[in-house]
Amino acid sequence: MNLLRAASFVSVLTLASRITGLVRESLVAALFGASALTDAFQVAFRIPNLLRRLFAEGAFSQAFVPVLAATRAKEGDQATHELIDAVATVLTWALVLTCVLGVIGAPLLVWMLGAGLNEGRDAAVVMTRWMFPYIGCMSLVALSAGILNTWKKFMVPAATPVLLNLSVIASAWLLVPRLQAWGWQPIYALAIGVMLGGVLQLAVQIPALKKLGALPRIGLSPSALRRSWRQAGVQRVLTQMAPALLGVGVAQLSLMINTQISTFIGAGVATWVSLADRLMEFPIALLGVALGVVLTPQLSAAQAKGEGQDYSDLLDWGLRLVVLFGLPCAVALLVFPEPMVAVLYHYKKFLAIDVVNTSRAVMGYGAGLMGLVAIKVLAPGYYAKQDTRTPVKIAVGVLVLTQLLNALFVPMFGAAGLTLSIGIGALLNAGLLLWGLRRRGSYQPLPGWLMFALRVLLASAAMGGLQYYLATRIDWIELGQHGLLRAIAMAGCLVASAVLYFAVLLLCGLKLRQFVRRG
Template sequence: MSLLRAAATVSSLTLLSRITGLARDIIIARLFGASALTDAFWVAFRIPNLMRRLFAEGAFSQAFIPILGEVKETSQNQESVRVFIDRVALVLLLTLTAVTVLGIVGAPAVVLFMASGMAGEDRLQAYESAVWMTRLMFPYIICMSLVAFASGVLNTYKRFAIPALTPVLLNLSMIGGSLLLQEHFAQPIYALAAGVMIGGIAQLAAQWFALWRLRLRPRLMTPAGAAFKDSTVRRVIRQMAPATLGVSVAQISLLINTNIATWLTPGSVTWLSFADRLMEFPTALIGVALGTVLLPTLSKANANKQNEHYSDLLDWGMRLVLLLGLPAALCMVMLADAMVATLFQYGAFDARDVAQTQTAVMAYSAGLIGLLMVKILAPGFYGRQDIRTPVKIAIGVLIGTQLLNVVLVPLLDHAGLALAIGLGACINASALYIGLRKRGIYRPATGWLLFLARQVIALLVMAGCLHWLGNQVNWTDGSLSVLGRAAWLGLTLSAGGVGYLATLMILGVRPGDFMRRPAPVTSTTVQ
């Protein structure tokens, strides 16, 4: 399977996941609006999500996938790969079970640390609700850590579809919970937390079945002592130490921002969460999809010492990020009000909520290219089992982001938090790029100036289309029907996209320029 085809597979299935996630958030907005209790849910949901990213999708995947790729390429038989998988799965399960128990017991302190603004007397109900939902959802990290493990194995074996599709199950479970389970809880918002747990179990079952079909389902009855003493497993653990620090830096930034948001106007956490949902579309469809297929391929190229091929893979990924990411960022900036109003302005979510969410979307958009580039550039280090360099960069970015918060939050309130994150991502991507260039890991291919010039012209044409059509409608007008808004938004986006692509075609850009898979080089010297 070519890289572009694999990325398209992941992207298309991820699109389904994001559509169901968007439907989930539309239903949440309609049923619950933006209030102190919805803030409590998003705070509680963010806690297991933070731990999941810390121990599972982030640090674990960065350490596990390159080493699994190396074991797969160098092992003489499949059984040695199976033993490695068995032992890593057991170590992960035992570690996360201990973390979950501690999290359930210490939930009041964890919530207070995450959202100190809820500690006041006027928000006591929100605080207590957040504690209750945190305890209910903490086991979610066990499910999702094993899901991340299974995804790493499946992606290494180029089975990209199931890992990209299973998040749909979480969204469907949350939708079902919000619609069907409210009457079973003292607080209707608790039904969402129950839906999260049901979705976590469903995702794990689907991934485990996929591993079983691949004959790689972990045998968790392996002796724990042998698992912890295994030299290759210990390599994963050693690699996880700096990886955990690196992911921790990003999550600490998120934690600080969430905490700050709880001190702002009630609803701020919810406005940021819905803005983040919109930003997840381009970040997942472009950045995550490309990063998912690149990391195993980069790891294989590194194991085979194909340095030129390694550089070509990074170049290919960066061009695709700009080709797709720049028009996405332009749409987010110019049509933020249109998107938010069309998707969320119903029921309890009013015009004021639209305006507040719109500013957050526009602020996030300033850093979209940075967010996407990090998904391509960071694997450039991970594929070579160098996790320490991105960690050092991330620590500097954390400090820079918080300094930006000091300046931007007093001026822009919750939108200042979003803008600081976006600008921090741009700093992160720039530092990663410089690091790859200095080490000779990445060497730009020819034709970059012409490529960028063509994009600038195409983006100007697109901006003209979006400006003219987008200004024909008052998007927050309550008299507009759902279908009317959606149809005009679809027309505006389509016209902008057609203008962009047609201009590129006229200027000589062809799909075939990105269809070719970079050919591996069989003989290179080690850098």
């Protein structure tokens, strides 16, 4: 299996998701601007998203995928199918209870994340109740993704998020004028789109799982739940999930605190940070998530078979790709944010001051992007060894540091201070994860790192110089009077930057062919 091809395939599908995501955010910004109501939606949407990251893409996936991969490598498909059925049964019962409690407790949840909301608090409660079942859909989607990725079927999990974005876009486009005519808050159209997107994402998993013969058989009786709970594989997943839940919970606690702070800074701040987050997630999804998806089952299988050298080589390959593609992306977020923000969001109700403040928040993320991406490669190195405790300890320390940095940076930089604190914390997190793998001998860097890093630094510096010149020589906000011309100009700038970057790499003697790796 060509791992670079697999990662590239996931990246292309993820690119489609992120492009539609940017279209979604651009449409929302144009329709609603940065206001108390958009802050209310961001808080309401963050609640199921927070739980999704906590239970679905976070602790559950970190615990489930390594156990699933190890079971398949050691015990075969029959035992693997039994594990899938048992895990699906326990997960479904837990999700039903969670969704019921979430709908009932929506006012408390909104207060916990957005106590600073005033005008939009009631709307946030209504949207939280409408969107909360989304966590149930997405947790089952995460179960499906773990199964499909373990079987090296990456297409459906990578393409699925597009459906959420398309649903929100369609709902905003079609329902906003109708809700206005009916006297409802137009922002509710976004909540309807989110819930519809969750249902669609879950529905498309069924044919893919049926084709593999891995569609879970969910036990709906209490006796089936008891049998599933006692299954050995489920107990291993739960054992691994407990510390992973704490680790992911620490990260989500940091996000909760930051969301809470943003609602107190002023109206629109939560929206600026959320839009900056969307730009930051673009390179993380294209590189970090794609590598994490491909590497996690491969690392788990190598660990289960005792192939220590292959395990180390996989990490080395992933980290080199992080540097190769992550560093130029970080430079772009630092020196070229205003053109990107202006082209994506500066329409109708999204004003010039919103562009400036969102751009500053993007720069804060750019400072720590390398850490944010590297974590997606380094953390699976621990999960493959079924060690979830070490990342937890690191996450706790980083949480404390991040909040201390918030106390320093938020009074100085406002919204940008929040993102800068996250970025610096991510750099420390990645550094400690790397140090831990090196100390225990799990990762031994292959030769050639110094020259490789110098070549990438030189190419990134050349590209950054060009982008800084283009960002300062053109008035990107004023150019908004000619929207199509501005978009074409930004696209041309980014293409020229990419050409210059890879040209410098080739002139320095870097052979991109060395990154093709077969698993």
